[in-house]
Amino acid sequence: MTRKMDGAEVIYADFIIVGGGAAGCMAAIRAKEVNPGANVVILEKAEISRSGAAGRGMDALNNVVVPGIGTVEEYVEAVTITADGVMDPTISRVIGERSFGILRRLESWGCEFPRGQDGNYIVNQFHPKGRFLVEMRGDLKKIIAARVERAGVRVFNRHPVLDLVKEDDRVAGAVAMDLATGDLRIFVAPAVLLAAGGGARIGLPNTGYLHGTFDCPWCNGEAWKMGYDAGAVLTGFEYTGTSSMTRDFNGPGLSTFIRHGAWMVNGLGERFMERYDPLRLERAPAGLRGKAMREEINSGRGPLAFSFAHLDESTIRLIEEGIYQAERPTMRQYFRRKGIDLKRHTVEVVMSEVYLCGGHGLAGFVGDASAETAVPGLFAAGDCLANPYGFLPGAMVMGEAAAEKAVSRGEARPSGHEGWERAKRLGQVIAQHRRGALEIPIRDFEYKFRRLVNEYVAPPKSEHKLGRFLQETESMVAEQDDLPARDPHEVMKAFEAKAGLFCARTAAMASRFRTESRFGLYQERVDYPQKDDLHWKTRVFISRGPAGPVLRKEKP
Numbered sequence: 001m002t003r004k005m006d007g008a009e010v011i012y013a014d015f016i017i018v019g020g021g022a023a024g025c026m027a028a029i030r031a032k033e034v035n036p037g038a039n040v041v042i043l044e045k046a047e048i049s050r051s052g053a054a055g056r057g058m059d060a061l062n063n064v065v066v067p068g069i070g071t072v073e074e075y076v077e078a079v080t081i082t083a084d085g086v087m088d089p090t091i092s093r094v095i096g097e098r099s100f101g102i103l104r105r106l107e108s109w110g111c112e113f114p115r116g117q118d119g120n121y122i123v124n125q126f127h128p129k130g131r132f133l134v135e136m137r138g139d140l141k142k143i144i145a146a147r148v149e150r151a152g153v154r155v156f157n158r159h160p161v162l163d164l165v166k167e168d169d170r171v172a173g174a175v176a177m178d179l180a181t182g183d184l185r186i187f188v189a190p191a192v193l194l195a196a197g198g199g200a201r202i203g204l205p206n207t208g209y210l211h212g213t214f215d216c217p218w219c220n221g222e223a224w225k226m227g228y229d230a231g232a233v234l235t236g237f238e239y240t241g242t243s244s245m246t247r248d249f250n251g252p253g254l255s256t257f258i259r260h261g262a263w264m265v266n267g268l269g270e271r272f273m274e275r276y277d278p279l280r281l282e283r284a285p286a287g288l289r290g291k292a293m294r295e296e297i298n299s300g301r302g303p304l305a306f307s308f309a310h311l312d313e314s315t316i317r318l319i320e321e322g323i324y325q326a327e328r329p330t331m332r333q334y335f336r337r338k339g340i341d342l343k344r345h346t347v348e349v350v351m352s353e354v355y356l357c358g359g360h361g362l363a364g365f366v367g368d369a370s371a372e373t374a375v376p377g378l379f380a381a382g383d384c385l386a387n388p389y390g391f392l393p394g395a396m397v398m399g400e401a402a403a404e405k406a407v408s409r410g411e412a413r414p415s416g417h418e419g420w421e422r423a424k425r426l427g428q429v430i431a432q433h434r435r436g437a438l439e440i441p442i443r444d445f446e447y448k449f450r451r452l453v454n455e456y457v458a459p460p461k462s463e464h465k466l467g468r469f470l471q472e473t474e475s476m477v478a479e480q481d482d483l484p485a486r487d488p489h490e491v492m493k494a495f496e497a498k499a500g501l502f503c504a505r506t507a508a509m510a511s512r513f514r515t516e517s518r519f520g521l522y523q524e525r526v527d528y529p530q531k532d533d534l535h536w537k538t539r540v541f542i543s544r545g546p547a548g549p550v551l552r553k554e555k556p
């Protein structure tokens, strides 16, 4: 149902999904399966057939408990090792239990899962323990986007969500902007799923390109800012992750290379992980691998690279097939132009900028086994949910779990009046951006705080540096609504920059609160160099209080 409220279009639904990536699409499909009569809406800032982290292609499901190869208990143990003991296993258990079901669904829809010579799925090791990574081929995102269409879901592409709506203590909808016209649309529903990914543009890559990031650059923590403002609880923001990226090519390789047994070598040709983790080597937890890479670079033993010379032809072919056919088809051209032949040459990698992510790290909303947050009716799934290293299967499983709960409760639709109030307030903020009193381009604003992240928030961290960051960026927060935006696209960019700054400051606060070092590189404090299991084997929760952010330990 659609009606007008003081000139603004109001659209009533049963379930609103913010972000049509892997989690959002799977949630939408599942919602229609569970309740075919439900009015399900996806609001997506881009276009769902190619949007999100998976839009560029994926060559594996990183974490599937395949019967006969792994168990849910082993999976939870492997994730707990990578999370350095700091996680609530509830969500990881759900992911472990449902991950194989996701694989079978994707297979029935046309995703390919190549079989080995024994006729079984090809399952490799990527985690410090156990085998959970299943090779995948096919155009995953196109396949699931087509299923969304078939299911009869209403998709609003090019509709970035700028704010959430609440009625009393419950979520009641969201306000999105039509990028073509700049009009605000009010979407009213008793259940909203935040599936808008993590925070990619937090630190600055060494190339200086704002969008040249490891994680999907269109996801910049807007879900976190909106959810936090609405009362949801965040966690894991001190886990400021980095990954490795192929030099001068904006694409990964890490998991593809590691799971097939490639070695990481330094500029002296040494397999340097032998020095840092002789048993697990490249499969050491991400933070330890990151720390080792940083040590090698800082000690002048770079540049770092992956070496394949010891691998047999069939393994190299599997790597090439995965990258060229599924993960990054343009990498074939890149290697060709650089004259790189995996059998004979190494592939140089650099450390990525600092980012925040649930599916690749620990940062995100605190949710229950159905991904519901502390705000009734507000769910979160995928990279914006704290689902430690849940990757694609985690996003899809928790999207489905959220949908099942959201559309089976039979909640009454809210009135929508608060939506109109929200839209009115948003209209005022947008008008302020249109006036643009700050006269600093949005990209310079973003460049500045991200440069400061590299200087003060990226590890190694200290009370002094983190405090400096918070002090330096205070005036940016005060001025951010005056950022100039000439058109709807720039309005969206202004909201992205404000969300990025919010995430960076939240990361600084959480990193300062955790007075110990943990997670290898990612929470390395020079003033608290030791791990302190007695006081800190616990998550840090961040919520909005009357006088600003409130930080506390999960278990005081």
Ligand SMILES: Cc1cc2nc3c(=O)[nH]c(=O)nc-3n(C[C@H](O)[C@H](O)[C@H](O)COP(=O)(O)OP(=O)(O)OC[C@H]3O[C@@H](n4cnc5c(N)ncnc54)[C@H](O)[C@@H]3O)c2cc1C
Pocket: 018, 019, 020, 021, 022, 023, 024, 043, 044, 045, 046, 051, 052, 053, 054, 055, 058, 059, 060, 061, 062, 063, 159, 160, 161, 162, 195, 196, 197, 198, 214, 215, 216, 218, 219, 220, 222, 223, 251, 252, 255, 359, 360, 381, 382, 383, 384, 390, 391, 392, 393, 395
């Ligand atoms: C380089 C890379 C390689 C990876 N490789 C693998 C792999 O091989 N195997 C694996 O299992 N996992 C892999 N992952 C992880 C996996 O891709 C992610 O965990 C998963 O895609 C996250 O899904 P999501 O739905 O949470 O986020 P996304 O798929 O990123 O979707 C978020 C969506 O929200 C939209 N959005 C953002 N903000 C707004 C807003 N304000 N309003 C409306 N829409 C918005 C975005 O446009 C996007 O479509 C990889 C990740 C990366 C970055």
